[in-house]
Amino acid sequence: MKVPTKPWTLLYKIQQEVLPDTRHFLNEWRKKATKIPNDELRKQALSSIKEKAFHCEGGAVYGLLAGNECRKIIRFIVAYQTISDYLDNLCDRSTSLEERDFRMLHQSMHHALTPGKQPENYYQYRNDQDDGGYLSSLVLTCQDVLKDLPGFQNAQEAMHQLAGYYCDLQVFKHVEKNKRVELLENWFAGHKHEVPAMTWYEFSACAGSTLGIFCFAAYASHGLKIEEVNLLKNGYFPWVQGLHIMLDYFIDQKEDREEDDLNFIFCYENEEKMVQRIKYFKEKAEESIRSLPDWKFHQLINKGLIAIYLADKKVQEDKKLKRTAKRFIRFGGMPTLFFYLNSWLYRQGQA
Structure with a gap:
């Protein structure tokens, strides 16, 4: 199967191949979530699928890099992103503010990337416990896909590194409000030598994306040489992932103000500075994409991401x-304008 490199062929494949499979797998997890015995866990699992389905729909596009293994990779992406969105809900609207609780919950994201690792009780530090095996099923589904991918062994360490950044961010940004910024600044101080010059809040944004992990899974489906691993990682981290999450925070400004949540966009001294930096991230992302295999596909995804976020109703309203x-x-x-108009029309049809 040829990897699409034109906006219209990409959109056609998304409509015909990606979205039907994504919705099929999401529906399976929705059914499983309805059977969660604990009220709070069931509520958050169902809410995360309902409110954040577009994360899975966007991420699943990476399945198109996997050729005949497209459906299998979409199965992994939907399961892994569902873990991410579910845990984000559990931490965001949490009945707990404990660092050890958030860290234990996010162990599931590392276990999902470790075939053969038995799931544990990820809820052990919180009152809400019984999810009827929901989170463990998600973890085992990810493992089941990854264990058979010919290039996974070469990709695994880099995938764990990206997951490590992601999990640290989720832990530090959800603890007690008065501790968050200091924890994130200290965390950044330990990693700033790994990235080009940026602020702690920009680094946090770069850490908050799962796109690099999905990209690795797709390429691992048809073998991945050791020398290609760093190429892929540097192609996505920090710039592409940073742009992705900056846009995510950009559209969430209103609700984050209302909920008094940490939003990295608020850290810029003014709007002009924020626009300049997002533009810079977009330029650096395009530069880093150029070194990737199938770079035209990655460039389209990057432009499409901008469009998907900007067509969101939070922006339109x-x-x-x-x-x-x-x-x-x-x-x-x-x-971007092409994808923007298509995304806008698609959302009108869903309204």
Whole structure:
């Protein structure tokens, strides 16, 4: 199967191949979530699938890099992203603010990347316990896909490194409000030598994406040489992942203000500085993508990501955000405008 390199062929394949499989797997997890015995865990599992399905739909596009193994990789991506979204809900609207609780929950994301590792009681440090095997099933599904991929052994360490960044971020940003920034600053101090010059909040954004992990899984499906691993990792981390999460925070500003949640966009001294830095991240992301195999596909995904976020109803319903979003679309160029219009029409059809 040929990897799409044009906006219209990519959209066609997403509609015909990616979305039907993604929705099939999501529906299976939704059914399983309805049977969770504990009220709070069931509520958060169902809410994460309902509110964040577009994370799975966006991530599953990486299945197109896997050729005949596309469906298998989509199965992994949906399961792994569902863990991520579920845990984000459990930590965001948490009945706990304990670091050890959040760290234990996120062990599941490392175990999901470790075929043969038996799931543990990830809820051991919280009151809500019985999920009827929901989280363990997600972990085992990820393991089941990864264990058969010919290139997984070469990719595994890099996938764990990206998962490590992600899990640390989720732990530190969800503890007690007065501890968050200091923990994140100290964490960044230990890692700043690994990335180009940036702030602690920009590094945190780079850590908060699962795209690099999905990219590795897709390429591992048809063998992955050791020398290609660093190429892929540097292609996605930090710039592509950073751009992805900056946009995520950009569209969440209103609700994060209302909920008093930490939003990295609020850390910029003014809007102009924020727009400049997001533009810079977008330029650096395009530069790093150029070194990747199938770079035209990755470039389309990057432009499509900008469009998907900017077509979100949170942006469309907020005049100030919409005005800034138009600037982002302009520096994304014609493919971004094309994806933006398609995303907007798609969301109108869902409304």
